Amino acid sequence: MRLKLVPTVTNFDFFSRSKVWLGISGMFMVIALISFLLQGLNFGIDFRGGTTIRTESTTEINVGTYRDALAPLELGDIIISEVFDPSFDADQHVAMIRIQAQDGEEAVTAQMTKDAFAALSSVDPTIKFVSVESVGPKVSGELIQTAIIAVILAIAAVLFYIWLRFEWQFAVGAVLALVHDVLLTIGIFSELQIKFDLAIIAALLTIVGYSLNDTVVVFDRVRENLRKYKSKPLKDVLNLSINETLSRTMMTSVTTLIALIALLVLGGDVIRGFVFAMTWGVIVGTYSSIFVASAILMALGVKRDWSKPNNEAGTQVPQV
Amino acid sequence: MLFIDLWKKVVIWVVVALGLVLALPNAFYDRVEQFNDAEKAIEVGFDTPENREKTGLWPSFLPSGLVNLGLDLRGGAHLLAEVQVADVYAQRMTALWPDVRDVLRPERATVGTIRLQKGAPDELRVKISEPAGMDRALQLVRGLSQPVTSLGGAMSTDLDVRAEGDEIVVTLSAAEQAATTERTLRQALEIIRRRIDEVGTREPTIQRQGADRILIQVPGIGSAAELKEIIGTTAQLTFQPVVGRGGNPNVPAGAGNEVLPSLNDEGVYYTLVSAPVVTGEELVDAQPSFDQNNRPAVNFRFNPTGARAFGDYTRDNIGSPFAIVLDGEVISAPVIQSHIPGGSGIITGSFTVEESTNLAVLLRAGALPAGLEFLEERTIGPELGADSIKAGQIACIVAGIAVLIFMVLSYGLFGIFANVALIINVGLIFGLLSLVGATLTLPGIAGIVLTIGMAVDANVLVFERIREEIRAGKGPARSIELGYEKAISAITDANVTTFITAVILFAMGSGPVRGFAITLGLGILTSVFTAIFVTRLLVVIWFDRARPKKIEV
Numbered sequence: 001m002r003l004k005l006v007p008t009v010t011n012f013d014f015f016s017r018s019k020v021w022l023g024i025s026g027m028f029m030v031i032a033l034i035s036f037l038l039q040g041l042n043f044g045i046d047f048r049g050g051t052t053i054r055t056e057s058t059t060e061i062n063v064g065t066y067r068d069a070l071a072p073l074e075l076g077d078i079i080i081s082e083v084f085d086p087s088f089d090a091d092q093h094v095a096m097i098r099i100q101a102q103d104g105e106e107a108v109t110a111q112m113t114k115d116a117f118a119a120l121s122s123v124d125p126t127i128k129f130v131s132v133e134s135v136g137p138k139v140s141g142e143l144i145q146t147a148i149i150a151v152i153l154a155i156a157a158v159l160f161y162i163w164l165r166f167e168w169q170f171a172v173g174a175v176l177a178l179v180h181d182v183l184l185t186i187g188i189f190s191e192l193q194i195k196f197d198l199a200i201i202a203a204l205l206t207i208v209g210y211s212l213n214d215t216v217v218v219f220d221r222v223r224e225n226l227r228k229y230k231s232k233p234l235k236d237v238l239n240l241s242i243n244e245t246l247s248r249t250m251m252t253s254v255t256t257l258i259a260l261i262a263l264l265v266l267g268g269d270v271i272r273g274f275v276f277a278m279t280w281g282v283i284v285g286t287y288s289s290i291f292v293a294s295a296i297l298m299a300l301g302v303k304r305d306w307s308k309p310n311n312e313a314g315t316q317v318p319q320v
Numbered sequence: 321m322l323f324i325d326l327w328k329k330v331v332i333w334v335v336v337a338l339g340l341v342l343a344l345p346n347a348f349y350d351r352v353e354q355f356n357d358a359e360k361a362i363e364v365g366f367d368t369p370e371n372r373e374k375t376g377l378w379p380s381f382l383p384s385g386l387v388n389l390g391l392d393l394r395g396g397a398h399l400l401a402e403v404q405v406a407d408v409y410a411q412r413m414t415a416l417w418p419d420v421r422d423v424l425r426p427e428r429a430t431v432g433t434i435r436l437q438k439g440a441p442d443e444l445r446v447k448i449s450e451p452a453g454m455d456r457a458l459q460l461v462r463g464l465s466q467p468v469t470s471l472g473g474a475m476s477t478d479l480d481v482r483a484e485g486d487e488i489v490v491t492l493s494a495a496e497q498a499a500t501t502e503r504t505l506r507q508a509l510e511i512i513r514r515r516i517d518e519v520g521t522r523e524p525t526i527q528r529q530g531a532d533r534i535l536i537q538v539p540g541i542g543s544a545a546e547l548k549e550i551i552g553t554t555a556q557l558t559f560q561p562v563v564g565r566g567g568n569p570n571v572p573a574g575a576g577n578e579v580l581p582s583l584n585d586e587g588v589y590y591t592l593v594s595a596p597v598v599t600g601e602e603l604v605d606a607q608p609s610f611d612q613n614n615r616p617a618v619n620f621r622f623n624p625t626g627a628r629a630f631g632d633y634t635r636d637n638i639g640s641p642f643a644i645v646l647d648g649e650v651i652s653a654p655v656i657q658s659h660i661p662g663g664s665g666i667i668t669g670s671f672t673v674e675e676s677t678n679l680a681v682l683l684r685a686g687a688l689p690a691g692l693e694f695l696e697e698r699t700i701g702p703e704l705g706a707d708s709i710k711a712g713q714i715a716c717i718v719a720g721i722a723v724l725i726f727m728v729l730s731y732g733l734f735g736i737f738a739n740v741a742l743i744i745n746v747g748l749i750f751g752l753l754s755l756v757g758a759t760l761t762l763p764g765i766a767g768i769v770l771t772i773g774m775a776v777d778a779n780v781l782v783f784e785r786i787r788e789e790i791r792a793g794k795g796p797a798r799s800i801e802l803g804y805e806k807a808i809s810a811i812t813d814a815n816v817t818t819f820i821t822a823v824i825l826f827a828m829g830s831g832p833v834r835g836f837a838i839t840l841g842l843g844i845l846t847s848v849f850t851a852i853f854v855t856r857l858l859v860v861i862w863f864d865r866a867r868p869k870k871i872e873v
Contacts, residue, residue, distance in 0.1 A: 002872075003729035008791070054704065087711050110545035130701035132544065139400065139695045150828035154821045161820060165813055199763050202833040205825050206770065206840065209818035213774070216817055217781065220810040248777075248784040251730065255723050255780075256773030262719035263769045268711035270392070270704070271762050278770065 005250040010243045014290060015235050015298055021291040022299075025180055032187020039190050044197030047144045049101035049137035053116065054083075058091045058126045066095065069119045075112070076100045085269040094130075094269075101137050147201040151182065154205050158212055166219055169300040174215045177293035181211045181284050185277055199274040207281025210256070214249060214289035219297075221245050226302065234302060238294050253286045324860055332853045336744055339846075342383050342751035351377045352384050359384075385754040388523065389539070390761035390835050393709050395702030396539035397547040401692040403508050403532050405501045408690045409492055410441040412500070415604065416464070416479075416490060418624045420446055423460045431457045437487060444490040451486045461488055468495045501532060507689045509534060512551050533695070544697040551692070558596035559630070562641040562653050565590050583649040590650045592643050597633045602626025608676040611666060616676035618667045627663020635659040712765035719769050720746070727776060731783050734873050737858040738779040741850040745775050748846040749839065758842075761835030771843030777814070778851030781807040786873045796871040797863065804856060811848065819844050 045052050063080045070078055077100040088094065102112070113132055120127050135143075155178055163171040182204055189196050221241040229237055260279045267275055345352040358374035378384060391398050417436055424434045424446070432450030439445035448457055458481055465479035478496035482489050492500065505528055516524045516538060525537040541547050563577055569589050573579050576595065582588040606620040622630055633642075634656050643653040644667065654667055724742070727735035749768060753760060786803030794802060822844065825837035 002732060087707070110548065113545065130704040131699055133698040134696065136695040146828050150824055154824045157820045157824060158817055161817055198833055202763055202825055202829060202836050205821045209821035212817045213814040216813040217810045220813055244788070248780050251780045252777040255726060255776045256770065258722045258726060259719035259769045259773035262722060263715040263766060266711060266715040266718055268708055270708055271766055274763060275766055
């Protein structure tokens with residue numbers, strides 16, 4: 001007996017409400033954009049400069065006491081948050097302290113770290129600084145620029161590859177699906193105010209890769225079926241292709257999610273944001289390859305040369 | 321029919337075996353690390369019984385390459401420093417003023433009085449009172465410039481000299497600026513490397529980034545502040561008169577003298593006058609060269625004040641030795657052959673070409689050529705790194721087992737084939753990482769976990785195709801064959817696109833992100849290889865043996 005995520009043969013109609021799905025996707029994209037514009041992302045020091053200190057202590061952490069201890073140092077904006085993780089020991093209390101970039105300083109001075117340590121030791125003698133990271137404003141500006149270029153470059157490269165291998169309509173569909181995924185991911189990061197740092201950019205690009213992987217598999221089948229059923233309406237071909245690949249889509253998404261969820265729960269808090277972005281991306285990416293990419297392909301239509309139905313080269317799909 | 325050429329089978333097994341053997345050392349990380357350290361120590365001369373014993377920890381016929389652990393996993397310090405090359409330009413311009421003054425002075429009749437003007441730090445502004453003499457003045461100042469051989473081979477000079485009203489403006493030419501930046505960066509890298517090597521930590525990364533930045537990563541060091549101290553202390557280079565030479569470090573030195581050891585000759589000690597004649601701060605340049613007898617030597621040049629002091633001293637002390645001292649050790653103690661005016665000199669001795677090159681580097685490397693500004697610094701404690709590794713390992717194991725079970729439940733026997741391929745796949749990733757000496761970072765571990773999830777994708781594509789063919793009524797062998805044939809285009813497209821993003825990540829990213837890109841990229845290569853070749857081979861072998869009439873996928 002086999003475990004089956006979806007029945008052997010499915011016949012769902014994915015396009016009966018394709019306008020509704022596109023509408024919902026569009027609405028979420030708008031919400032994500034508004035959230036991003038209104039709230040902005042909770043940028044980590046990679047992107048806005050400053051210092052983060054990770055502290056560890058064997059006594060309970062009182063964020064207020066920490067704040068009061070650091071206040072006399074006049075370091076400007078300080079954010080202190082306690083970190084919880086199932087992998088911590090019972091007497092392991094971790095906090096993250098973020099200090100804004102100091103005026104006129106590229107990176108943190110050793111003195112500031114020392115002062116902060118002295119101040120915190122006075123209220124919590126067991127405190128240890130397990131990591132101190134500091135990024136100057138000069139680098140953080142460049143990092144943001146590089147990150148944006150990387151994402152745009154990745155999308156452009158992919159657009160080009162798909163256009164080469166398929167037709168431009170496929171490329172548009174795939175890329176809009178990618179934009180959808182990236183926007184929704186940025187949206188959830190801004191809505192939940194999860195720290196957005198360099199690693200999240202890496203996650204974004206992976207999402208781009210994964211979502212594309214999914215989209216391409218569906219498109220590959222569409223291309224094949226377009227050759228096979230030359231007179232079938234596009235809608236039916238798309239439906240057939242999605243149904244045929246549904247089992248594979250679910251299998252791959254589920255195995256990837258199993259692996260990611262293991263990492264999300266057990267991988268520790270340092271990479272939790274990163275893994276969360278990827279988990280979210282896999283879900284959104286799977287959805288978008290069916291409901292965004294294919295729906296757009298449907299809306300754009302694939303030009304097929306109906307006049308020469310018997311000619312092998314008659315389809316507009318390049319022979320590759 | 322289902323058939324794979326023998327040579328293909330052999331190639332596949334050889335690749336798999338090779339990958340796994342390369343990955344093997346990582347399973348015994350501590351052992352192999354100790355073995356490697358001992359080997360290295362013996363190589364540089366620490367042939368102690370303990371080290372000998374440690375070499376027994378790992379058979380030497382096996383590969384001993386390990387995956388490097390990134391700072392976030394091992395703990396250590398990371399610094400990104402910007403070398404202030406503009407300071408060097410400014411120094412050059414300041415040092416040029418006496419020369420300009422000296423060439424213009426004799427021509428006072430044509431150019432009038434000359435006066436140094438305040439200007440931007442990287443330019444020299446000289447005002448002349450007779451604008452009519454400007455052409456002559458420019459001609460004279462241009463005479464000071466020297467040819468630069470730039471990378472393109474085009475000849476240009478090191479100074480740009482132009483007139484602005486009644487002022488002569490001198491700046492470094494673009495070619496010279498580029499050359500200076502290059503030289504300064506190389507020196508800074510060399511000095512930093514030397515300093516860090518002295519501390520003797522394992523595998524520091526010291527590399528240039530962009531035009532004027534240096535990335536320094538030292539695993540196992542306590543904090544970035546500590547690292548800054550190591551880099552920040554400037555090497556003291558001095559030229560001191562020699563009083564005596566002997567083999568006793570405890571010889572009474574006398575008032576105002578000191579006893580210092582020789583750098584190269586063990587057991588040789590020099591008694592020197594403590595007050596230096598000139599210090600390295602006044603050294604402008606040092607280059608390897610040859611003396612008149614064509615023996616390797618080192619040319620050096622002082623700035624004007626250093627030149628004067630050096631000239632006076634050599635004039636008065638011909639025939640007596642003087643010592644070149646670096647950080648309290650005597651590099652060499654040549655005898656002054658003649659009066660050395662003009663601030664440049666030559667150090668001769670029984671050098672080999674290599675030694676003279678090293679000495680020049682040492683002399684130049686005495687002090688950092690320019691200030692460093694630290695743009696980024698990170699300290700990761702070893703406990704945090706250890707926690708991350710532990711968490712990552714557990715997550716990988718759990719993820720792996722869950723996926724293995726899921727695959728068996730979904731595809732039965734074929735699931736087991738895919739699982740064998742998956743395990744080989746992870747082995748191959750580690751083998752490749754060890755082979756290219758890549759660094760494994762925390763996001764890199766996530767990359768491996770993601771690969772575990774995605775590696776089954778290619779297999780899933782094939783298996784689903786086989787299922788479809790079986791449903792379409794094809795025979796078992798034909799179904800398997802068609803399954804592979806038809807899935808290949810989807811596998812290619814899907815993986816090429818993901819690979820593109822991995823390449824872009826690698827090119828644009830740095831540090832941990834790059835580590836992720838490497839594991840993702842390698843993971844794609846190995847997963848396609850294992851899915852297309854290894855699983856297929858397993859399926860074919862099984863099919864040949866069992867000859868099933870009916871298959872269930």
